[in-house]
Amino acid sequence: MAYVAVAGTRLHVQRLGGSGPPLLLVHGLVDSLASYYFTLAGPAVELGFDVITYDLRGHGRSERTSTGYTIGDAVSDAVGVLDALGVTEPVHLLGYSFGGTVAFALAELHPERVLDVVVVESEPPTEAWAARTVEGLREVETAIVDEEYLAGETEIVRKMAAATRQFEAHTGATAELVDPRWLVDADRIAAIRPPVLLVVGGASDLSTRLDEFVPLLRDCTVAVIPDQEHMLLTYAPREVAEIALPWLHARAAP
Amino acid sequence: MTTDTGVLDTVAVLIERVLDRDGAAAEITRETSFQDDLEFESIDIVVLGTQLADRYGAAINFPRYLSTLEIDDIIGLRVGDLVDYVESCVDGP
Numbered sequence A: 001m002a003y004v005a006v007a008g009t010r011l012h013v014q015r016l017g018g019s020g021p022p023l024l025l026v027h028g029l030v031d032s033l034a035s036y037y038f039t040l041a042g043p044a045v046e047l048g049f050d051v052i053t054y055d056l057r058g059h060g061r062s063e064r065t066s067t068g069y070t071i072g073d074a075v076s077d078a079v080g081v082l083d084a085l086g087v088t089e090p091v092h093l094l095g096y097s098f099g100g101t102v103a104f105a106l107a108e109l110h111p112e113r114v115l116d117v118v119v120v121e122s123e124p125p126t127e128a129w130a131a132r133t134v135e136g137l138r139e140v141e142t143a144i145v146d147e148e149y150l151a152g153e154t155e156i157v158r159k160m161a162a163a164t165r166q167f168e169a170h171t172g173a174t175a176e177l178v179d180p181r182w183l184v185d186a187d188r189i190a191a192i193r194p195p196v197l198l199v200v201g202g203a204s205d206l207s208t209r210l211d212e213f214v215p216l217l218r219d220c221t222v223a224v225i226p227d228q229e230h231m232l233l234t235y236a237p238r239e240v241a242e243i244a245l246p247w248l249h250a251r252a253a254p
Numbered sequence B: 001m002t003t004d005t006g007v008l009d010t011v012a013v014l015i016e017r018v019l020d021r022d023g024a025a026a027e028i029t030r031e032t033s034f035q036d037d038l039e040f041e042s043i044d045i046v047v048l049g050t051q052l053a054d055r056y057g058a059a060i061n062f063p064r065y066l067s068t069l070e071i072d073d074i075i076g077l078r079v080g081d082l083v084d085y086v087e088s089c090v091d092g093p
Helices: A041-046 A071-084 A098-109 A127-143 A155-170 A173-177 A186-190 A237-252 B002-019 B042-056 B062-067 B071-075 B079-090
Strands: A002-006 A009-015 A022-026 A050-054 A091-096 A114-120 A196-201 A220-225
Touching: A002 A071, A009 A071, A022 A041, A022 A071, A022 A098, A041 A050, A041 A237, A041 B062, A050 A071, A071 A098, A091 A098, A091 A237, A098 A114, A098 A186, A114 A237, A127 A155, A127 A173, A155 A173, A196 A237, A220 A237, B002 B042, B002 B079, B042 B062, B042 B079
Parallel strands: A022 A050, A022 A091, A091 A114, A114 A196, A196 A220
Antiparallel strands: A002 A009, A009 A050
């Protein structure tokens, strides 16, 4: 198992082969790199990508620090992982949910490190995004004690609710995610340079809000997977792969 | 078929190591369910995959194997499924 130290924090990294260009995969909140390991990683390696993914701070097998959960920290951790692996050339970047929000922020703050970005059910880190995300975390945290609420839910949702409660109880994430220093306005969204492919579920909340940020982006392609809600990589992994990987591969080809 | 017990025993020891639970290996059979019996988290499967690759070499390609499974197959994954997969990799020509 591979660990790297980023600013003194131990992060679990998986580098899955492929001699081609680096592709960094960033997972979402209360999730782990397993979401990629089970879905996109194998097919991406087959296409030749040097697939790199890591457990976010506080997630999976990475260290759970009590602080360090601002968007700025998440970007520093991602860059730190690349630095620790000696990856200095710009990378293809793919993020799911919160991981895509980190990808937007990374592309904005460090455009020299990013060739292009695929985001799956993600939006840039605006003030409205931060408020919604924190509210969502609190809702899930409350739901865990409400058996009636969870009665009809799948095992996956029950596990995520339990994991959210643990995450909330042991970190300052909800307070830090709304740190305004790292949130972006329309001008900063418009300054994002790398091309973006946005994959959304046709029945997701995000699909109703695309007008808020897609027109601001310089170069953004939107792909909709019909009838799906937010958890696209869980419930429609092949559809995501069929859209995201050819787009990345075409851009990576010489 | 002599390799059958060998791979199962090795997988059981690696599972015990991943879970950091002494004595777990003795209870593990082909029918043991990762989720229901061992309470594996998905990240534990990743760690197990890394250890299997360390043990059996690069022919073990867990991400490729897992990407062929449906979500219900992954939820219902049993130790025997992994043993069969490992054997299919190491029994090559």
